[in-house]
Amino acid sequence: MSKTEKTEKTVKSEKSEKGSKTAKELKEKLFLKKKNAYFHLSDADFEKCDKFCEGYKRFLDAAKTEREAAGFIERAAKAAGFVEFDKNKTYKPGDKVYRVNREKAVLLAVIGKEPIERGVNLIAAHIDSPRLDMKQNPLYEKDELGYFKTHYYGGIKKYQWTTVPLSLHGVIVKSDMTKISVNIGEDENDPVFCVSDLLPHLAATQMKRSATEIVKGEELNLIIGSRPFKDDEASEAVKLNILMLLNEKYGITEADFLSAELEAVPAFKARDIGFDRSLVGGYGQDDRVCAYTELMAILEAKNLKKTAVAVLTDKEETGSDGNTGLRSAYLKYFIADLAKTFGACGRDVLSASRCLSADVNAAFDPTFPDVFEKNNACVLNGGVCVTKFTGSRGKSGTSDASAEFVGEVRALLDKKDVIWQTGELGKVDIGGGGTVAAYIANLNIDTIDVGVPVMSMHAPFEITAKTDIYSAYKAFCAFIGG
Ligand code: MN
Ligand code: MN
Numbered sequence: 001m002s003k004t005e006k007t008e009k010t011v012k013s014e015k016s017e018k019g020s021k022t023a024k025e026l027k028e029k030l031f032l033k034k035k036n037a038y039f040h041l042s043d044a045d046f047e048k049c050d051k052f053c054e055g056y057k058r059f060l061d062a063a064k065t066e067r068e069a070a071g072f073i074e075r076a077a078k079a080a081g082f083v084e085f086d087k088n089k090t091y092k093p094g095d096k097v098y099r100v101n102r103e104k105a106v107l108l109a110v111i112g113k114e115p116i117e118r119g120v121n122l123i124a125a126h127i128d129s130p131r132l133d134m135k136q137n138p139l140y141e142k143d144e145l146g147y148f149k150t151h152y153y154g155g156i157k158k159y160q161w162t163t164v165p166l167s168l169h170g171v172i173v174k175s176d177m178t179k180i181s182v183n184i185g186e187d188e189n190d191p192v193f194c195v196s197d198l199l200p201h202l203a204a205t206q207m208k209r210s211a212t213e214i215v216k217g218e219e220l221n222l223i224i225g226s227r228p229f230k231d232d233e234a235s236e237a238v239k240l241n242i243l244m245l246l247n248e249k250y251g252i253t254e255a256d257f258l259s260a261e262l263e264a265v266p267a268f269k270a271r272d273i274g275f276d277r278s279l280v281g282g283y284g285q286d287d288r289v290c291a292y293t294e295l296m297a298i299l300e301a302k303n304l305k306k307t308a309v310a311v312l313t314d315k316e317e318t319g320s321d322g323n324t325g326l327r328s329a330y331l332k333y334f335i336a337d338l339a340k341t342f343g344a345c346g347r348d349v350l351s352a353s354r355c356l357s358a359d360v361n362a363a364f365d366p367t368f369p370d371v372f373e374k375n376n377a378c379v380l381n382g383g384v385c386v387t388k389f390t391g392s393r394g395k396s397g398t399s400d401a402s403a404e405f406v407g408e409v410r411a412l413l414d415k416k417d418v419i420w421q422t423g424e425l426g427k428v429d430i431g432g433g434g435t436v437a438a439y440i441a442n443l444n445i446d447t448i449d450v451g452v453p454v455m456s457m458h459a460p461f462e463i464t465a466k467t468d469i470y471s472a473y474k475a476f477c478a479f480i481g482g
Helices: 003-018 022-030 044-060 066-078 237-251 254-259 285-299 329-343 346-353 403-415 435-442 464-479
Strands: 096-101 105-108 122-128 131-142 144-153 166-173 179-184 222-225 261-265 271-273 279-282 308-313 353-358 384-387 420-422 446-451 462-465
Touching: 003 261, 044 279, 044 285, 044 464, 066 096, 066 166, 066 308, 096 271, 096 329, 105 285, 105 329, 122 285, 122 464, 131 166, 131 222, 131 237, 131 254, 144 237, 144 261, 166 254, 222 237, 222 464, 237 271, 254 261, 279 464, 285 308, 285 446, 285 462, 285 464, 308 420, 329 346, 353 403, 353 435, 353 464, 384 464, 403 446, 403 464, 435 446, 446 464, 462 464
Parallel strands: 122 308, 122 353, 353 446, 384 420
Antiparallel strands: 096 105, 105 308, 131 144, 131 261, 144 222, 166 179, 166 261, 271 279, 279 462, 384 446
């Protein structure tokens, strides 16, 4: 029987049923059903979900920058039996390897039983998040206050980053190439830093600026001190005192900032939101919510048919350029090196592979419904979100997963009882956005976006739902396992 005949037969039998069935029964059978996870998860699942999210919140607190996340992931991988990948060794099913790219991106692989030429199951999430980066020459004093000049990283609403306690993370590389790690503001006894904003009493003119300029980029100045050096009533005594403190603590001088990467991020910890504790609030959930769920899935992977590869990448928020972003060749090189250990060709492996681009989507916000098209928006507690295409203005910039690949993922998630939904990033022509999906698809890999809905995305305090986080983890386990 051809496929067309089968379809006609189905239509006929539906017609004959129509008379005997009620509208309710027919709706049950024919309509697309949207799920709220709360009606579908068992009590045992809820318990696992809550426990899983405790680990997730600890990850958010411990890994606020790409470097810290890469370090966390490497330590977790080692603890789970992963060893550093050596392209001159040979590997067998069950072996677990990793490669770190410049302390900012990590690749993990678990070798499967099938020949690697049949492709790998790839999952990719990013571990960088919007923040305030210190400029190369950041330190200055103005009217007896000490400041760092910043240049924001990623797409932010600049006014959201004022009057929020910020911590400082990163590295300073001295001229003798010694590297100093900086992490100030996370410990309760640490000081924090802050960008000021104008009091409402005097903000009448400021409030007339357009929202993108209420706080301008050059006004995101980080307050770092106010106490002058005692013996000096001359100029820049506050700056001098700060440099003296930094010299005592780190042995640095002002010139050492030239070769530093210092990032200001919200100093607060991830917390439960709501009387029912159903939501998670925290900084950097885009995309560390997918990074953590993906990491847990691959750390626990065993007896795999196909080799699984997890990529935790940097630079997504600035467009994936640079050698630690996914437009770089580091993923391609890793797959090629891995293929070679089996005597296979990297190109063949890539072409036979499939990928979940694990990134967040915008959760429908009932307070701001106008920007969403409700039939195609994802919602909190609707499960993990499958996004066929991203992009903007006529899908520009999207890789747009094929119907065949969406069908494959859909069947898999249903088979493994994963609660999932679909999503689109806002109404047509309202805005849009992209992920790393296109750069992976460009390697001739079937790729689709699958991730967690986030409310207040790119704000210092983002909101996710625990059931969606757990569903993402289950989806990634299913993808690696199936
Ligand atoms: Mn993202
Ligand atoms: Mn983002």
